[in-house]
Amino acid sequence: MGVMVNGDGGKSVKYNFYRKAGRSIIERRPVFSPDGESIAIIVENIVRVYNIQTGECVRILETESPVNELIAIQFPENEDYNLYGCSDTGYVTVWTWANGAVLRETKLNLPTNTKVLTFDLVDSTECCIVTSQPNNKFLNLNTYSTKTGELLYDYRDTKPMYGDMICVSLGWCNGDRYAAVSNGTKVLSIQNLQQPHLKTRIINHNGYRIMSVAAHQKTNAVAITDTLGRATVIRGNLFDYKQVAREVMHWHFLPPLATCFSLQGNYLYTGGMEKVLVKWTIGDLAYRASEKNFIPRLPGMIRFITTNNTHVALTLTNNSVVIANAQLRVLGTLLECGGVSPASRAVGGALLHVPPLSALLTAARTGHLQLYSTNTDKVLYNLDITGLNNLPSERWNLLPLETEVTCAAVSGNGDWLVTSEYRNDGITYPEEKLKFWAAQYKNSTPFQLNTCVNLSHGGCNVVSLSLNYKGDFCVSAGSDQKFRIWKKENTSPSNKGKKFAWSCLTACYYSSGIGQFISNDVLNGFKDGFKHKPGRDEDLPYLREVDKKDDVIKKLFNIHKEQSLVNDEANRVCTKRDSEFDMGGVAISQDGSLIAAWFGCKLTLWDTHLCNLSTTLSHPALRPKGVHVQFGNRDAAHYLVCTTETCLAVWSLLSLTVKWLVQINPTCLVSHRFSNKLAVVTTNNDLHVFSPHSSAPILTKKRLLDPSTGVFKQCTFGTCFDDEIRLYLMRNDSEIYCLEPEQTEESHLEVISHRKLPTSNFSALLAEQQLSEVTPATADGNVIDVNNLAGSTIAQFSLASPHMVPPVGLLCTTFLQRLSGTEDIEQLDDTEEDKPMEIDEDSSDDEDASSKLNGPYAPKVTELWTPNYEAVKEKKLNKMMHEPFLDLHSSSSLFGV
């Protein structure tokens, strides 16, 4: 008989650290695929393709050479089977849409250190980009060839000032392509791309700042939105600011961040901070001009709008893309982790592991928590914790303070969830609610509200929460320097049914017990009702002025990553008091008999059953204030691990002494329920996994990420077996990272590239290859002359007496257009064409010196000056055809023969 020895322990596991979720999918504008079945979304340096019907990621397109960030993707109109994308460094990648392979990659010939800001395709060979260079406050508007990467033209005259809010849209005006550029000022620049001298600067009415611009794809029209909330459609000859007409549509009262024409151009979509999408009826459908349609109550502000013929996609600030059909019925939401509001980002939110679902509970948009499945990398549920409506913004108060979920805890078996929400605007009495949620994983909502305690700490916010393993009792620590013990009780009348409610057993405190209440002067200030009268149109500075340093509009534009919107003063408004006994973390021991709580620099231990203080632990190194505390589990249950801002200490509960102490700067401390391990993350993003038995860590990972990009504020253990460690970490920008053992699984995925689908009965009648040599019959007398017919019909129609004719508004628009005769194609002016080129040549000498022109695709400067390039070319060809090929006289004079 031999004794089986466990493995030598030399099982060295390699750990992988990677980003799990929470990438931003709202950074750039998405595009619909030409077949209308899917939508392509830029996620940093890759393109994800989502199916519109199911809302699932179907495939991922990657670039061949590594790029940092993709700027834009687009299907060119003349080559819509290929997808073009451009990176911030100027790599243009072309994917074939059918199988997602990289077809070609071109590097645009940009000067060094140039950053591409926008990318729009003129056609498949030419693109229009806006670039910025460091140390240069002006941006450059250029066209480049997408085939060779050469610079085609540098539009020197249209140089927008630097701004984060640059918005470019390409449209057609009088048969030429133009670029409409707005940059968050009152000026809209229109630049003809074919004829660089044609350009205008259109100033917005009243000088309000322009937020976004969209160009009509067919007619001479461009739509802008401004800070006052107006959407203006500018029509007419856009190259002459005197010949434009404006149609102002005003529904929004806050700055709309996005606008977009429908593909046919009969509708205009606008949306922004009100979280409402407005669909305006414009253009030819003039008889329905006053009609508007809405999608109200969207979960976030609208950043971008994309349309195709059947669908509208809205990019929202809560890191989601909402897809609606043309009738504005929401079909689905593509949801990614994160999308946390700035206030909640400042608070830090929560990151908890819910074992029964093997899901992570993370912070989400205002008043919500999100359940994210770690198995399948999908957001399972959005839990509405506060159950409150959005507070609407106002012009003088663009970002009202909302109730945010500040703290949350889950019991070890996942049966109970406790959340705390808080709102203190310094004007009204603070709102605070402690909510106990019972798990019901079988139903459509995983947690059901069981007990709601209003003002559980008398108006002070809850600092930390802790639940024991079974979910029997709960401890909440508040900034009123007390912690309260909550107990689950069976409240059913017969004691047999299972109706539970939570009630407060007692409040424990380490100070005099005299109430620490909110005593801020601000609370005694009267609410000034006259200050902001509703309906009064105030001229607020952000509406017109472009503030360089502290531009609130610019911040709102990037609200999903802007950190500076929450000022810390507002956060700390609540109290003016003695902070000696401020509460830090609380923890419940594994068996539930002890409660550990930080009161200032004193770590106190309390008996759970008698609710009285048993011991106070203090150490000079733990001054001035404790932050976290955790009990060890399993064989380390007699240790208590605590952190302050500068150190980590382990107490032995048997001897009541400090066992060991390390000087680090922890941001987060968590313990694993089923092993003796704990994990601590520091301010320079070091991760240490340790057991309280020894001060030598089990696993150390130094500088997991650059601390300047963000610090890990939340951390939790996932489900792990044996000695494995699986940790989830959340950075303060709500990206979730994962550390888990390396898995070596070799498997190749088969690619379904060949598609063989059963044909319909009708397609069975069609041959795969069709060739017909029958020459089409020439027109003979039978053919009806449509034009003549129309003319006679109109004549007949207009001969009728007026009272017999139906109202003009009901008549078909095309008929009306025919009557008015606008559709007539303008005949080319012969006189202009007859002008010989010599006149141009001498005038363009100075131009030649200044402009850089290279590449075979660039038209000559002289041609750029002439009004119609094609016509000139045709004329030239005609000339060549008709004139003798070799003129002896001229050639002899030329060669000097």
Place this chain on the structure above:
Amino acid sequence: MAEAAFSVDGKYYSAITQDGRLRIWDTETNVLKQEYTPDLHLTSPPSCLQWISATQSANTQKGGRRKSISEETHHVALGTTSGKILIYSVSQAKVETVLSNENSHSGITSLDWHSKYGLYSCSKENSVCEWDLQSSLIRYKYNVSVESKNKHGNIRAIKIVPHKQNTAARYLVAASYQVKLWRLHDGEATIIKNLGHNAAPTALLSIATLNDVCWLIEGSQNERLLSFWDVTISDEHVPQMNGDETPHKKQRRKSISKAPVTTATPTYNFVLEDAPRLVDVELKSEDGATRLSLAAATRSGVVHYYGLMLNGSSTKPIKPSVTIQVTSADARPLPLQCCRLPPKGDLLLGYWNGPVMTFERVIPDLKTKTQILIRGEKEAKKKGKQDGKQGRENETSQVTYVEPLGGVARKRATPGDKVEVPMEARLANLALDVKGRSKSAVSQNLTKLLMQGLHSKDKGIILTVLQKDDPAVALRTVSNLPADYVPQLLEQLADMATRKTSQCASVCTWLSAVVRCHSALLLATMGSRASDHLTQLLAIFTNRRSHLCQLLNLKGRLDLTISQRSASDIAQDEQEPVLNYNDSSSDEEMEAEPYQSDSDASWGDDKFESDASAQEEADSDGD
């Protein structure tokens, strides 16, 4: 022949319904995600399904880079009786491609897929095809039919056996009445092992691997037994060694010419309650030994869970460690349909709860033999329209709202309820005079009344008793109170303590009486509900006391102010009026008023007139 299966990561569960539709559930959110009805689903219904992972983009194949899960998209391969295989994409909710064999149109009986070896199908002609998904063409076709005299059965189930040998050969278990392990190599199929017989042509096969060892779990359609076979592919099964294979092993079946190994008895047998429907197995290395977890859903709607350390072989059938059943509250069994062993150590179960499929994660309780989960509600009484309203009411009533600072829950009158208090009660409320009543009481002992009140939970009676703020009465009443009523009394006191200060004051009196009389009882029942109420009371009093200091302060100041103020008032009152005018005509005025006040509408005018007239009279008098 699998008609139901979980996806590789367990996110989805799919099943072929009776009428030939494919249904896909999301196991994490319990949602029926998709239903797909294939063309001609009634004439040529799907016969088997298999989850496969495939991708659509061409350039995700770069080696070394870790793929996220969303990248490999889920597909379901559906084999139909017309011989076509539909590859259905779950993420796109449409059929991606159709694999069809031009030469034969015999129905597909079984499909299997392995990430290393690709998709295999087995048709009714006993031919196994290896498919190339990229081009939708057959790579190889093998004939695996066995000539047998007595029972001629089609192969109804195949399973790929993964191996780590350095060979291009594939290994496959094919089951009809006989279960055989085949080697497929270059279009040629050879039998390697015979794994006994089967009672029915349809078998349920499942493979478990750990490191190099590979086991097969085989269950038949109508046998209450699962057999456990070792199908590890070793060096001797590699084609090069083909010639000198197995000379030392016994040959049991003469009819097979190529001398394959025949293993007559499986390593283990597992007993089931009924024939298996779905089997999942997992092997785990634990402290050097191998731990087998096996879960099997049976046709009778229970799930058996077997936990076993692999150790030699055993001929004795192994009984399940736990049998899991699901019933509703009124003992109506909810049939379990499927089970899966996720790598987390728990068990994923799916059962029909009425018309809906419900998925649940359960940790098998190994202490008992049977684990019964009571789920689902009782048969709802049909009340038509009221149901919706009731549901909403239930929802709101399930939430308990607690007062600020964690006060005790107070029962709120539901809004809209009519308050019907009889006039007598209202009058009695008004006439309540604590002092007067205590005087008129027959004796100073209210024990009977209190008991009556506590027993019937009549607030009125209890309040009448407890509002007597007299220590003597309290002491006498409480001292006679039986011990049974003490917790209830405490509960009432705790409730009252959260109310007005006047009530709280009497609570103090009564509580001190209780503590004096029943301290032994209270000590003895430490940890019960009574002590909870005590702690609650302590909390309330502590909270109230914390204000005491400030309140006393305030009271002192107020008293001071009031006394000063009243002192000055008194001083003013005591002053002699400068002019004391005695109006002699006031009597007349009093008499005049009743006459004038008859007209209500012009009351104010009358009064003014009367005042004016009085004024006139006064003037005239003065004159």
